[in-house]
Amino acid sequence: MDARVSDPASFVMEPTDQGFRLVAQGDWVIANLDLVDDDLRGLNGLAGREVIMDFSGVTRLDIAGAFVLHRTLRDVENARASSGYDNVSQDFQILLDEVAANDHPCDQEPMPRNSLLMVLDRIGETVEHSYQQARSIMNLCGQVVVNLGQTVKNPRRLRVTSLFHHMEQAGLDAVPIISLLTFLIGAVVAYLGASILRTFGAEVFTVELVGFAVLRELGVLLTAIIVAGRSGSAFTAQIGSMKVNEEIDAMRTLGLDPVEILVVPRILAFVIMVPILTFIGDVMGLFGGILIAWVQLDISPGMFLIRMNEFIPINHFWAGMIKAPFFAFVIALIGSHEGLKVEGSAESVGRHTTLSVVQAIFLVIVLDALFAMFYIEVDY
Amino acid sequence: MVSRHSDVIISVEGLRTQFGSHVVHDHLDLEVYRGEVIGVVGASGSGKSVLLRTIVGLIEQAAGTIRVFGNDTGQMSDEERRSTEQRWGVQFQDGALFSSLSVLQNIETPMREQFSLSETLMKELAEIKISMVGLGSDAAPKLPYELSGGMRKRAGLARALALDPEVVFLDEPTAGLDPIGAAAYDELIKRLQQTLGLTVFMVTHDLDSLHAICDRIAVLADKRVIVIGTMEDMLASTHPWVREYFHGPRGRMVTHEA
Numbered sequence: 001m002d003a004r005v006s007d008p009a010s011f012v013m014e015p016t017d018q019g020f021r022l023v024a025q026g027d028w029v030i031a032n033l034d035l036v037d038d039d040l041r042g043l044n045g046l047a048g049r050e051v052i053m054d055f056s057g058v059t060r061l062d063i064a065g066a067f068v069l070h071r072t073l074r075d076v077e078n079a080r081a082s083s084g085y086d087n088v089s090q091d092f093q094i095l096l097d098e099v100a101a102n103d104h105p106c107d108q109e110p111m112p113r114n115s116l117l118m119v120l121d122r123i124g125e126t127v128e129h130s131y132q133q134a135r136s137i138m139n140l141c142g143q144v145v146v147n148l149g150q151t152v153k154n155p156r157r158l159r160v161t162s163l164f165h166h167m168e169q170a171g172l173d174a175v176p177i178i179s180l181l182t183f184l185i186g187a188v189v190a191y192l193g194a195s196i197l198r199t200f201g202a203e204v205f206t207v208e209l210v211g212f213a214v215l216r217e218l219g220v221l222l223t224a225i226i227v228a229g230r231s232g233s234a235f236t237a238q239i240g241s242m243k244v245n246e247e248i249d250a251m252r253t254l255g256l257d258p259v260e261i262l263v264v265p266r267i268l269a270f271v272i273m274v275p276i277l278t279f280i281g282d283v284m285g286l287f288g289g290i291l292i293a294w295v296q297l298d299i300s301p302g303m304f305l306i307r308m309n310e311f312i313p314i315n316h317f318w319a320g321m322i323k324a325p326f327f328a329f330v331i332a333l334i335g336s337h338e339g340l341k342v343e344g345s346a347e348s349v350g351r352h353t354t355l356s357v358v359q360a361i362f363l364v365i366v367l368d369a370l371f372a373m374f375y376i377e378v379d380y
Numbered sequence: 381m382v383s384r385h386s387d388v389i390i391s392v393e394g395l396r397t398q399f400g401s402h403v404v405h406d407h408l409d410l411e412v413y414r415g416e417v418i419g420v421v422g423a424s425g426s427g428k429s430v431l432l433r434t435i436v437g438l439i440e441q442a443a444g445t446i447r448v449f450g451n452d453t454g455q456m457s458d459e460e461r462r463s464t465e466q467r468w469g470v471q472f473q474d475g476a477l478f479s480s481l482s483v484l485q486n487i488e489t490p491m492r493e494q495f496s497l498s499e500t501l502m503k504e505l506a507e508i509k510i511s512m513v514g515l516g517s518d519a520a521p522k523l524p525y526e527l528s529g530g531m532r533k534r535a536g537l538a539r540a541l542a543l544d545p546e547v548v549f550l551d552e553p554t555a556g557l558d559p560i561g562a563a564a565y566d567e568l569i570k571r572l573q574q575t576l577g578l579t580v581f582m583v584t585h586d587l588d589s590l591h592a593i594c595d596r597i598a599v600l601a602d603k604r605v606i607v608i609g610t611m612e613d614m615l616a617s618t619h620p621w622v623r624e625y626f627h628g629p630r631g632r633m634v635t636h637e638a
């Protein structure tokens with residue numbers, strides 16, 4: 001009995017006057033059932049006949065084994081009343097009773113419907129979902145603005161420790177990676193400009209190319225994207241795990257406002273730090289450009305700066321900088337919003353973290369496009 | 381429980397477990413007999429969960445031997461380990477259900493991993509298990525976070541029973557249940573033990589459970605099993621912690637009315 005080296009389960013059908021005698025043999029345990037289950041399901045020919053299941057050859061039986069035999073008898077339509085079990089030991093009878101008492105199939109999932117309908121269904125759901133999502137983001141946005149207003153009126157409500165903590169985590173700690181990446185992109189743009197413009201003998205315009213691109217777009221966009229991936233996602237994960245741990249519910253019952261405690265400091269920290277990071281990104285991007293211009297085009301750094309000063313008005317710098325706090329607000333808002341939407345499980349934290357990054361980057365780029373249109377209109 | 385000593389299903393000898401320099405068990409001996417319900421009690425932090433986890437191989441012991449079904453768990457090949465794992469089921473303290481799978485899928489998982497059964501059969505068997513542990517069929521498609529604590533425990537038990545094991549390990553199965561729910565759970569375990577011939581290794585704090593369903597009780601203190609025996613043995617013990625536990629205000633209520 002100990003060693004589970006087992007006889008395979010099998011059965012033979014012996015015809016009788018009224019119908020059949022199903023003689024089961026061997027170990028009817030879960031490990032052996034794949035062999036006989038299909039055969040048992042194939043016994044449709046028994047309909048209307050008497051079926052006697054003979055257990056005399058069964059050496060072991062467990063719940064799974066008892067179930068398949070029970071099911072076979074149950075499924076033989078119109079089986080005679082005289083159908084049943086034979087030679088059942090007391091132990092086996094207990095199992096058969098247990099199975100019979102617990103045979104409650106669960107509801108089937110609804111059948112997949114017409115595929116066109118399903119497509120429409122999905123589209124409808126997505127539209128509805130996007131609408132709800134937009135509403136719920138605007139809702140949180142409103143709460144944040146109200147909270148910010150109250151904080152301005154009553155600065156003591158501001159969570160200073162938390163604010164500085166996030167300024168360090170989301171801001172200061174991001175300086176190395178943002179510096180490195182903007183430097184590289186600045187260098188790449190300069191290199192590209194140098195090699196293409198040189199063919200027209202216009203390599204000196206590399207200065208304008210780098211200046212415009214980095215100051216207006218690349219500095220702020222890269223910063224925003226890195227920050228969204230690095231810290232916006234962290235907001236979602238942090239707030240989301242708190243949601244899973246019921247910490248947010250605990251706060252509410254203690255009369256604490258999660259928006260005030262968790263969301264406002266994060267948003268403020270972002271709005272303060274992202275412009276600073278953008279400035280660093282701008283400087284490093286230009287630095288990369290200067291370096292390449294120097295190495296590839298023999299434009300000395302001094303020349304580069306003089307030309308920049310002459311041909312790139314300062315408003316291009318501001319055109320980039322103005323966008324930074326807006327991007328910051330959107331990223332932090334989305335990060336917190338997704339965090340608050342986490343439900344139940346750790347898996348949900350992962351899903352919302354991904355969503356948060358995707359949505360934040362999407363919105364940042366859309367916002368950037370809107371800014372570009374706006375700048376063109378006002379000729380800035 | 382006829383020929384008790386010949387039918388030892390789990391034996392632990394001279395077990396020592398430690399985390400860094402923190403020794404949880406030292407020279408711990410324990411035997412579990414086939415077909416019995418053994419209750420393990422002890423103060424919080426005395427190492428009950430660690431003992432359970434060590435026996436099922438989730439924590440490696442620092443010294444000592446553990447035999448399950450007669451095989452030394454420390455020297456099993458992967459193949460032996462796999463077949464041993466088919467013969468026991470573990471219910472964790474909070475269910476430890478896979479959070480991204482429905483209750484039904486949770487129960488199907490061990491079947492899918494260990495055997496090659498058809499999808500239909502797995503579903504049917506999982507449904508039987510769901511009903512056996514007293515969950516309604518509406519619980520089957522639910523995700524773990526949609527269940528109450530008590531339902532999660534039942535679902536965890538159903539998953540532990542998925543492979544029709546010979547031994548089930550239960551970690552505080554009735555903790556956090558209301559008294560009626562806890563009593564129903566006790567009855568469920570007793571019934572399953574009787575119908576399926578299960579051996580039940582149960583960590584518990586619940587004096588009612590100890591009284592209602594445990595054949596023997598093992599008390600864990602001072603890093604080992606200090607007393608093991610029936611409820612009568614517990615009541616007769618002179619060890620201060622055991623006296624406090626079974627004769628304290630809560631102990632008295634249960635033992636006196638019986």
Ligand SMILES: Nc1ncnc2c1ncn2[C@@H]1O[C@H](COP(=O)(O)OP(=O)(O)O)[C@@H](O)[C@H]1O
Binds near residue numbers: 423424
């Ligand atoms: N993974 C672990 N790492 C370090 N120490 C642990 C770990 N698991 C448990 N312990 C320690 O082992 C001791 C026993 O824990 P446990 O078995 O969970 O207690 P209980 O008897 O309440 O179930 C405790 O002191 C605990 O701090």
Ligand SMILES: [Mg+2]
Binds near residue numbers: 428429473
């Ligand atoms: Mg424990």
